[in-house]
Amino acid sequence: MSGKTELIARNKKAEFNFHIIDRLQAGLQLSGTEIKAVREGKVSLTDSYCFFDKGELYVKNMHIAEYSHGNIHNHEPRRTRKLLLKKRELSRLLNKIKERGFTIIPLSLFINERGYAKMEIALARGKKSFDKRASIKEKDMQRELAKEMKHLRHRP
Numbered sequence: 001m002s003g004k005t006e007l008i009a010r011n012k013k014a015e016f017n018f019h020i021i022d023r024l025q026a027g028l029q030l031s032g033t034e035i036k037a038v039r040e041g042k043v044s045l046t047d048s049y050c051f052f053d054k055g056e057l058y059v060k061n062m063h064i065a066e067y068s069h070g071n072i073h074n075h076e077p078r079r080t081r082k083l084l085l086k087k088r089e090l091s092r093l094l095n096k097i098k099e100r101g102f103t104i105i106p107l108s109l110f111i112n113e114r115g116y117a118k119m120e121i122a123l124a125r126g127k128k129s130f131d132k133r134a135s136i137k138e139k140d141m142q143r144e145l146a147k148e149m150k151h152l153r154h155r156p
Contacts, residue, residue, distance in 0.1 A: 005110045005111065005112050005113060005118075006110060006111045007108060007109075007110045008038055008039075008041055008043050008108075008109045008110055008111060008117075009041070009043040009044060009045050009108065009109045010045070010107070010108045010109075011045040011046065011048070011105065011106055011107050011108065013046070014105050014106075014107050014122070014124070015107075016127075016132065016135060017126065017127055017132070018103070018105060018122070018124035018125065018126055018127060019124060019125045019126075019127055020107075020122045020123075020124050021102075021122070021123045021124060021125060022096075022122065022123040023107065023120060023121070023122050023123075024085070024089060024093075024120070024121050024122070024123075025118050025119070025120055025121075026057070026083040026084055026085050026118065026119050026120075026121050027083070027084035027085075027116060027117070027118055027119075028059075028081055028082075028083060028084065028109075028117045028118070028119055029081060029082040029083075029084060030064075030081065030117055031075050033066070033067040033073070033074050033075045034064050034067075034075045034081075035117055036067045036069075037064050037065055037066065037067040037068075037075075038064060038109065038111070038117050039111065040067070040068065042064065042065035043062070043063065043064050043065075043109055044062070044063040045062055045106050045107075045108070045109060046063075047061050048060065048061040048062040048063075048105075048106050049061065049103065049104070049105055049106070050083065050103075050104035050105065050106065050121055051104075052093075052094055052097065055090065055094070056082060056083075056090070057082070057083040057085060057090060057093065057104070058080050058081065058082055058083060059080070059081050059083055059106055059119065059121075060080050061078060062078070062081060062106065062109075063077050063078055064077055065077055083119065083121065093123060096123055101125050101126065102123060102124070102125055103123075103124055103125070103126065104121055104122070104123055104124070105121065105122055105124050106119050106120070106121050106122075107119075107120045107121065107122050108120045
């Protein structure tokens, strides 16, 4: 594999809808055709979320399209997949989730230097509508500022 990470998919709405408190990297338990489809980039993190079941962390609603060269043993696209974390990380997340308002969301999926599929997950708290409006306003101001700076640089 190459010496750098390769971004496969990003959850674009996550930072708009949530306040990100903490970020973690987790491994994914994938089947043979799933990892091949991930390497083809056929992944969507839209509407996916993480949940605990019997002390283990899982990701639900992550869509991995069926592998193009797969046969009858191809995987189910929206199956629930287990996330691989250390016990200490799992217990810390579980304690935070018990607090009101916290959730775990997937931010991105990538292939690391060693060729493993990893997911960046975040401990997050949902934004209220006025927070979202503030985010839009801030993004618009940044865009305007960048536009003015570009205009100033290109002046003779």
